[in-house]
Amino acid sequence: MKVRSNLAGGIIFLVFGTILMLLLNSQVITYGKIHFLQSAKVLPFMAEIVMIIGGLLLIIQSVVFKKEKIVEVCWEDQKYALAVIGLFALFALLIYFIGFVVGALVFVVLMSRLYKNRNIVEIVILCALAIGIYLLFTLVFHVQLPAFWRG
Amino acid sequence: MGAVFSEVVVQLFTLTNLVYAVGGVLLGMIIGSIPGLTVTLGIILLLPMTYGMETITSIIALLAIYVGGCYGGSISAILINTPGTNSALATTLDGYPLAKEGKANKALSTSLFSSSLGGLLGALILLFAAPPIAAVAMKFRSPEYFSLAIFGLTVIAGVSGDNIIKGIISAFFGIFIACIGLEPLSGTLRYTFNSIALFGGISLLPALIGLIALAQVVIKTVEERSEKMKASAESQTFTINQKEDPPINRREIRSILKTILVSTGIGTIIGAMPGAGGGVAQFVSYNEARRSSRHPEKFGKGSLEGIAAAESSNNTVVGSAMIPLLTLGIPGDGVTAILLGALILHGMEPGPKLFTEQAVETYSIILGLVICNILLYFLGKIFTRQVSKVIRIPYKNLGVAISLFCFAGAFANSGNVWEMILIVPLAAAGYFLGLLGFSVIPMMLGLILGPIVENNFTRSMIVYNNDIFIFFKEPISCAILIIAVIFTILIMRMNKQIETLAADQVDELHEEK
Structure with a gap:
């Protein structure tokens, strides 16, 4: 089976990053008045943003620019x-x-x-x-x- | 300073340290010589065993594996035309043709001499270059440390494989994994899904074992099944015949000294650059040696200069890659990233303060590296023949043995069964992401550098009143970020050039033959 690795990887991380982003407020609960940049949310937020944007870029690379690495999966x-x-x-x-x-x-x-x-x-x-x-x-x-x- | 060095002598020159240094170099030689086993894997497997050791002893043992592994890679490169490690790829070009002429012993002794001398010079450069760099870095504050951690992530450019976007995603996936559990500054729980097992987060060592070591067992097992691991059909296996095949003589040593010195210089510069490492240094040095040689026509047909260039440069990288690691806390490559993790696990905080607050430990480690390189020469002379027999151990046995060490190591980390179970899904993730072209090395960097990035980012935000642009306003921090961008572009270009250069050299040499 031939797998388009950029497309598959892009979709996986786009979905994964989005799910984590949706869970951010329920899974990272900060108490009291604390600025977002000083809170425990900032690094997971950055990681999720990169996963989402990176996933999108991989999909664009594959679909728009036809730059793809085909992986033969036996x-x-x-x-x-x-x-x-x-x-x-x-x-x-x-x-x-x-x-x-x-x-x-x-x-x-x-x-x-x-x-x-x-x-x-x-x-x-x-x-x-x-x-x-x-x-x-x-x-x-x-x-x-x-x-x-x-x- | 005198008091520090007298304390270093007391702490370093113990029988325990000597035993672990000897054991580490031998183990490194064995691991490095077996195609499919990497120095990274060796260090990860030994790391849990160092928990009961003194800090100096444990780091010396790990460095000894690194030193031994760099030379070990040349043994299989020369004898079976398959480099044991990536950094021994250029050694096959001249090592294997020499073995075919019945001069395997000469090739191996050249490799050993060059590796030991290159490694020794690299360690001495580390000893003298690191303290002044650390003195400058002492002026750094949290914005600079944050920028340095970002600089450390430029290694991604060198280890991402064919797609940097995948490397960046991989690194931030690692950072996300490092975020799980209790956040130390505010005590906030993150992504624990109310599971007590996740409250403590995912420790570094089980993550490394699962994502790298155990995933590698799965990859190699599948590869062996597909018979991809077998050496090419043209390759024969050679043995060492010490009676008919003398080692390198004094005249030959003199003829390669200049090449070793030039390659050491190249290895020092490339090793200190994040993301480049021994793989790049060997080809740049090989190319330079060929260009400046009086006998360029001998290259690819069994040139001693060719072996000397590749081997001295990749062993020099061991010392020079430690310069940014110890002085700035930036890992130079995948192996030093794990060493960074090892230093943190043993209570040391890599960075300029190491040279003042933990000076005895730091100088002991550096001098330990010098000793490991001296030991390599003598141990290599005695044991290379024995080690060369280990190359033929089939992976079906090695895979089982490595798995046993992985599970024991994961449990030994904290005595927690959960961490041992956790390595299985991590291995599956490492394997399947690897299948899609996501390298686990950036993931590992994210895991190690994530907490450092977060700590310094949050501190900067508290001190500078949430000014996100402080990293650009502070001149040193801004300079580091600019250098990080320049290095990323430079390393990406260099890697492309090296790929072309390596392919061209191999093609050219095959055509000449």
């Missing part, structure tokens, strides 16, 4: 990318529910399956690395990590 590749992102989400949940090391072991096995990696030695090394990372963070660098095992 659906099979995107399904694969979504599967990887899905595994990341699963890993985050596994860490939350069953702890870092056990979650990491499950993640390593699932990622190896996705990569079609059947080399047992490589999988075992990656599992050992997961335990190594836990020990490195907690014992060497004294940085807190989720529990080893949340039984």
Whole structure:
């Protein structure tokens, strides 16, 4: 599938910036008499304005000046990318529910399956690395990590 | 000053610092040598591990990765004709032909010598040039600091890819992300949607991990699946044979010294300019070396001067890019933008005050950079052969390993599970926006510079009674803004010229062959 990246990007940020702009007053509530330029609204407002104007400029570039960068998007590749992102989400949940090391072991096995990696030695090394990372963070660098095992 | 330096000696020359500097340089060499892994990624992955360290130790460890990574990029450039980092692209032009002649060791030793010497000179220039610049910058107030932060955003011009509008949108998207949560000056909540998880905002490190590191895993995984990552079919892989292939000798060293010195000068100027970086410096230096060489016909066929020009300039950039970072708080490129974040995370505030209020830490970091470059030479001599074997690790294993570090690092930031979960949607955003041509580097700059812009803007408005034109009325602030505009135009033009120059040089050299 061919995607017109300037047009698509322009529409996304035009819509996104507009929605955020509409939400500005309800999501950034300032109390008392404070000048807009000193308020907490000014930077989000500037960011939203740039997103809206930038989005519009990208659409104009694409539609009026025909300046476009066509991106070839292969659906099979995107399904694969979504599967990887899905595994990341699963890993985050596994860490939350069953702890870092056990979650990491499950993640390593699932990622190896996705990569079609059947080399047992490589999988075992990656599992050992997961335990190594836990020990490195907690014992060497004294940085807190989720529990080893949340039984 | 004497008291500061004696304190620096005590703080810097410790066994812990030495161990982390050695480890950092080696790790940088490994990361830099693997195509697909970048120095930026290496620093982001190591950053969470530095939380338990002293400030000096942690910044030295991160700088060591930067130094090692710049040289590491040349290892794969020479041995497999694929640069490990963008700044080693010009090294392939002469490094790989030398490897084809069975002189891989000579090419690598030339690269190592040039990288170490260029890096060392760059660090020394930083040591002597930074304090006077900082002394001038001491006179700056909030309008000037606001203008400086805007100046920092000119880097966008250099890292936006093919469309600057996308780069600007990307940077302001980053600024918006930085706005989420509690605003520190007034205590106002912004875009939290009444979710307690968002009250604290989106911390810098999980954002960097999600948008850059984890998104890169997705990109490379998909690329590897499409077999885009594989080296070109014409490329062979060479190994180092130390018996039949001697390293660079003294006569050859003397022949490249002039090239190294000229390239160091070029690297210093380009490195100090926001947005240019090692990628630009290598091609400008390569072109100059070829123009002034007595043997221009050897370029592209295995010229030692060619390797020396590219490698000394890209390592000089490490030191010179630190000049605007430490003195003005302006990052010179993507890597120094992360270092800016790292300095802030470790309680340092880059800018002129660093040289007075945190002088010991600052000079320790600068001298640490000098030491890292000296270490690079010796570690490179000992370990280049071993590191060259790592190049062949398949991405299916690297991707899993990087993901494990990413999740551990995101949790380690604050011990908050929410931040660890948050990196997944950020990775998805980084991946899909990247697909549409929105670079994540400007986004990262927005994330880092956003709070600095806001802080100084609000302070200026309070002090100067909401006078929005104060940034143009104050002469220094106005000058900085004008320079920012000039730099943006200059860098955009320079990047276009470099793209043409790089393409022309590659075509020309292929035709000559």
